[in-house]
Each structure stands twice: as C-alpha cells, then as structure tokens.
Amino acid sequence: MALYDKITIIGLGLIGSSIARGIKEKKIAEKLVGFDSNPDYHATINELNLVDELSQDLAASVEDSDLIILATPVGAYASIGETIGSHIKKGATVTDVGSVKSAVFEMLEPHLSPDVHFIPAHPVAGTEQSGPGAGYSSLFHDRWAILTPKEDADPAAVEKLSKFWASLGSDVEIMEPDHHDKVLAITSHVPHLIAYNIVGTARDLEEVTKSEVIKFSAGGFRDFTRIAASNPTMWRDVFLNNKEAVLEMLGRFSEDLTALQRAIRWEDGDALYDMFVKTRRIRKQIIDAGQEENVINFGRRHDD
C-alpha cells in the first residue's frame, strides 16, 4: 500500500523532479500530481513522465492531496500559500524542501488552516544543475533530510513524513528551525556565498585576464565554480531569508580570514602551519561519516 494516497509537488526543478522520480520508483503515492509555473519545463516533465498529472491550475493541483510538497525557491512560498491555502483538505500535510527553515513558518502558516499539518523539511542534497531534466531518484540516498516541526506538531504526521524521506533513501533528523538555520548557514549558505564571491572577484580582475583565470583554474579555483553555478533564484532567496544566521557566520568567517591575512603580512609561518594542519583532518571525518566519496581529487580522471 502506498504511504500517501495523493501527493502534489509544486515546482519540478532539480529537487522536485528528483522527489517525483523517487515517489514513482518506490510507489510511495497512488497518484502523483505536479505543478510548475515555468511553461518551458512542461514538455520535459511530460516526456520524462515525471508525474501522473501535470496540473495547469495551482489551486486545483492540491485539492484532495494528502501530502503537498513545495519545491520552489522559498521566495515564492507566501504567494503559493495564498493561492493554495483554502484548497487544502483537512488533515493533509504540507511540507517543503527549502534550505531555510525559520522564515518558512511566517510565509506559509498565515495561509494554512489549523487542521493542516505543516512540517517543514530540508533534504541536504543537490547538484549545480537545475530543472526537471537534472533530477535523479537517488539524489537523496544516504543524505540527511532535516525535518523542523513545531513542538506542537502531530507526532503521527511527523512520523509519516519521516517514513516518506526514509523511503527516498534519506537519513532523517529532527531539528529546531533556528538551529537548522545556523547549522546550514555554516555548512551550506556561507560556502555558497564565498564560492560565488571568489568567482566574481576572479572574473572582474583586469590585470589577470578571464582566459587566464580559466586556463589555470586547476590550481584550486575550479573547485569553487561548481557551487557558484547553482540556481541563482534559489540562492538569492536563501540569503534573503536566512539573513541573521548568514551575517553572523560571515562575520566569523571574515574575522578568521583577517587573522590569516595578518599572519601572512607579518610572516607568521607557525600560525599558518598550525591552522592548515588542523583543517586537514576534517575531510577524512566527512568521508568516514559517509557524506563524501573516498576518492582523491573528486575522482577526476587519471589514466594509469
């Protein structure tokens, strides 16, 4: 028996389409309805047979659904909430996949009836690609899905949504929304911001040409270009909606960078060396925790 009778996914980009693939593969829903406001995506969604029904009407798409998943940039939530709020059936679960979690309560709760279960979620998974063609069902395998229900959330609904993520291959963690936003600020948001930033700085240099930046990027720079190629709308919305935690972590990052800069200026080799030794061990711990592959140089090709 399927976990949910009817599931609606709003937004069928990388994450939404990956969830759709997983739902179909694992037969998690009797019926899967999709909606995407971008008409350019519709042909691909239909060709790939990602959903049972691609709805052309956002409000109608959620009617009678047992699980409604918002998988759009978080900046669109309030307007989506306004449109769908009164069409959601009693006892249904509304969730999302956004990378920020405190802000989503303010955006969605005003539009939801008290007899709807609102349980925000964030699968910590993704690639630098976007759109329905970029998804794949194993995107969530061995990755963490973080649920951030309020304290008074219905335990059965939380349990069911946890099962949903487990069915897609994820490990599930329950977390306070504020704590989630701090953890992700340092493990995801600030790393993206500094990747975008270094790529921008390199791009704007006049003394060093763009062709040189590209030619000699194997010295380290190319690593940063991957996450700096991520979806611009999604990331704009993340920074606007996790402002406090991002600014706090960015302040720490800048403080630490200033200390390193000072060590370089004053030629304090011991301070640099001590710092570089400490950070070396973290990668091994990430590999040991199953959150990174145990391959050298990201498995970049070598011929022998």
Add this chain to the structure above:
Amino acid sequence: MALYDKITIIGLGLIGSSIARGIKEKKIAEKLVGFDSNPDYHATINELNLVDELSQDLAASVEDSDLIILATPVGAYASIGETIGSHIKKGATVTDVGSVKSAVFEMLEPHLSPDVHFIPAHPVAGTEQSGPGAGYSSLFHDRWAILTPKEDADPAAVEKLSKFWASLGSDVEIMEPDHHDKVLAITSHVPHLIAYNIVGTARDLEEVTKSEVIKFSAGGFRDFTRIAASNPTMWRDVFLNNKEAVLEMLGRFSEDLTALQRAIRWEDGDALYDMFVKTRRIRKQIIDAGQEENVINFGRRHDD
C-alpha cells in the same frame, strides 16, 4: 635517445614522484637520481622503484646531472641551493615546481654559477594527497606547465625544458614571474586560503557542533575540505613567498564579500541575483577549455 642524460629530482612527494613516474614511463632520462630528506619516504620510494638511484647525499645527487628539479616546499630552496650550488656541472639546467615564481630567483640564484641555466617552472596540477605513494604519471596530462625564465635565459635550454614538460603530457606556457604570481594568487593561492579558512571557522563554532558540520557537509561545505586537506608545509611556504600578490587579491576578495554582505543586510535581492547569474557561466567555460571534467557534482555517485 633520452631528452636528458641524467636527471636529479630533489623531493619525491606528490609532484616529485609523479615526475619520476613520468620520466621512467616516457624514458626521458638515461639515469634518474632522487633525493628526499624525509627518511620515512625511503622505503616507499624504493618499493615503487621510482628512481634508478635514491641518493643519501644531497650534494652528490646533483653531480653530473643535466637537469636538476627542486620539488620540495619552496621554503627549503635557499638551503638546498647552498648545498648543491657548487656541485652542479656547467651547462646544466636547474628548475623547480613551486607555486610561487618571483621569490625563487632570490632564493636560488645567489647559489648558482652563471654557466648554469636556471629556469623556474610550475606545473598547475596536484591533488589533496601528499607523499611518494600519492603520485601518478598522468598527473600532468592536459594541465599547464608554466615556465618563468628571465629574459636573458638561454633559448635552447628553455626549449628543452618545454619539451620535457610536453613529454609528461603538459601544455607549456612562458610567463613573467610577477605575472605568474598574480594569476596564481587568484586561481590557486586565495582559493586555498579561503578553503582553509571556512573549514577553520566551521571547526571552531560552539553553537554548531563539529559532528553537525560533518553530518550536513553535503550542503556545500564538503567541497572546500578537499583543498583544505592539502600539504600544510607547502602552503605555508606559498603564502610566505607570494605575500604581496596574495594580500592584493585577498583585499579584492574581501571588498567584494563586504559588498555581498551589505546586499544581504539591506535585502538587495537584485544585486545578489545579478551576481549569481554572472558567475554561473564560468564553470562551463572551464569545462570547455578542458580544465575540468564535464560531469555533474564532480561525478559523485548516483545509482541510476
């Protein structure tokens, strides 16, 4: 016929041992001598048969050599130069593989006779691993080797060293030392510094535990841990010996980051979006230039 009769490699870590493998594979030398000051490496060097002779005497190792390659951290160059200077035969070429190029003239030239050809070089290639066991002969394939000879360098010696790097699979570029140091500051040195820094900042947070940093690292952070796992001694020496260019590029990076920080604080979504769109294209250009593999998410496993 081999390109050089006798080659000596001083330092058989990742880079030196990769060169040694390439020399043997392509039969670039009649005789290959190696020296490494780290006795812990000797067993591996011998087991892997990396050189024809593993010398126990630095000065003697360069005698009668036609090409002497320094492949140690650059901080050791001056002392190596002092030891080997008077033992190098007339007409031999001395080169290196260091990531900084202006500073190496001051370190080595005082120790070299005018009838020795000093032609600094930098293969823009590497991995996060260190030591003689980590090397492989294809490390330099399709990567750039930058030579930074002085204007009065002997053209025939430069040509021969270019052929040497081409034999190892590299594309060769001739560059002014100062310009090299600026280009690499932005494409390699500052990226390493900010990777070390974000890993350090994350590691030191009290509100977010280290286990959380590791668990949720797939949000972007894990990418940075790769280059933050690079050889600490080598990188200390890079920063100490390319101080001016690193501080200059770091200044630009911090300025740009402050502007992004301000855009977040003032919720200037358009500024963020415009920036994120511009940086997106760079990765494709790097892939098109053959300096990165055309695989999603660094080719990290997905099962379908």
